[in-house]
Amino acid sequence: MSVSPAASWGTRLVEPPRRSGSIRAVVTPLVLAALAGLFGPAGIAMAGPEGPIASTSHHSTLSPTVSDSLKLRLKLPEKVKAGVAVPMTLRAENLRQEPLDLYLTGRPIAFDIIVLDEEGRVAWRRLEGEIISMVLRMETLAPGDILQFTHTWDQRSDAGDPVPPGTYTVRGELPAEGGPLVTKARTLRITP
């Protein structure tokens, strides 16, 4: 069976760039044991391909409500000048001592970054108006492994206009089975 780089297990995955951003995912060997024995009698909710990760399964999968297993962080400068491109990095790190299964949407894996103005209105959203392929990817992170996505925001709104100087709230999201994985909000000051 031939396997493409994008679908291979145990290889470094480099996804194609999107707009001005790029996705770089450090992929670990898929732990077969994580898949083994998942499936019980028909109809019983299970984790992974057999069930939602937010199910009652005891499998070591990630529920959006579980934050001690996964460190999801959005990295960006605290302050930038107006008109200067803003590099943003979304990092998902496995904090556990055992492999962690993530079930992420899209091919390539979709990630979102949302910028809110001081009134809480969406000034820009990376996936605004985007159509993503609705495939589900099983990604296993070994202990300490990091999945990383990068994007450079050109400080333009969804309408394409430059956003005014001010204080913005920024958060990242990873669409996943059971609901998006969401980072803590970060503050970005755009100065004149």
Add this chain to the structure above:
Amino acid sequence: MNRVSVAGRVVVMIMVLAIAACGDYTDPVMSPPDEAALRGGPLGGLDIAAQFAGTSPEVMALPGTVFAARDESTGRLVFGVERPAVANDIAPIMARQGIPESGYRVEVTEPIRFMSTLRSEHRPVIGGVQIHWSSYVCTLGFSVDHAGGRSFITNSHCTDNQGTTGTTQYNQPSRTSSPDPIGFEADDPAYVRGGGVCSRGKVCRYSDAARALYESGIESRARIAKTTGENNGSLEVAGHFAVQSQDNSSTSFSGTMHKVGRTTGWSSGNVTNTCATVNVSGSNIQLLCQTIVQNTGTQIVGGGDSGSPVFTRGSGDNVQLVGILWGGNTSGDLFVFSPFKSVQDELGSMNATTDGVGGDGGGNGGDDGDGGDDGDGGDGPNCPPNSNNPACR
């Protein structure tokens, strides 16, 4: 006068309660153990556990029995049956074991079934259920008769190499639970540039569809799994939609469209755009003449629904197949599908309204005359007779 009346009412109520309590006590279900039942016959003198052990295997072998249990509070055996007539079959067994009618009771109850979901194994294979390949999960769209052999259709992006016919192996619902593959990728046409319609820097097709050839002997039906309700998020399979017809000619649609997928189940929405050019996020792929369906505020699509069959409803559970879902927005209230006509234009003529078996018809093998050497195996694939695994051809 009022005082007397109230007192009288209290007395009457106490009497009613007492009578009711006595009535409860005389209820056969609540009566104490029948000593005779515990002592008579071959099992006489044995406790209820021994009675249970002595009778339940034989009783539970009867057609229509649902459960056997011990009611320790009454000292009786309890048998659940699907219909009253089954009790007539139980009576001789109990009599033979020396257990009188008062030593057991029979209850009519609903049969107990494993709950089947869109993520369960389905044989024969039907549309709308989960398939697993490599490290991805998608939905099986529909099964078809095709010149290349009995096949199923899923998305082009649900293959190892999108736009290149490869050897993707599909398991249903997953490789861990059902290790034998149901089929292998057989056709995934290339995405092409230019042509006067494809935008600069993009590669295009009219359908996000690929065909996989069923493994020999795998049965499939012209059906789509039907869950417990529309737009209720349920994944429990409660029946089937019958694919009565297929739309071979339309690329423009209107009205309500339905889909069934392994993540969000049976959902529906209204067509908002038709024959639209759609770019796939994060890629250089552009799909031409697609249809967009929306149900604002309701989740009708999620990761894993790729490949879902899209259909319109006729009378009852009869449906017309109109396309295959491949994408959606992040909030999940909008999905995009490729018309069935475009799927056929790119993958060849197909019939989605018939049942079939892998290995029937088409050009998928048959000659197994000289392929008998399966001696040392090595690292090669496990090839059953007439396997469609490309490595076995």
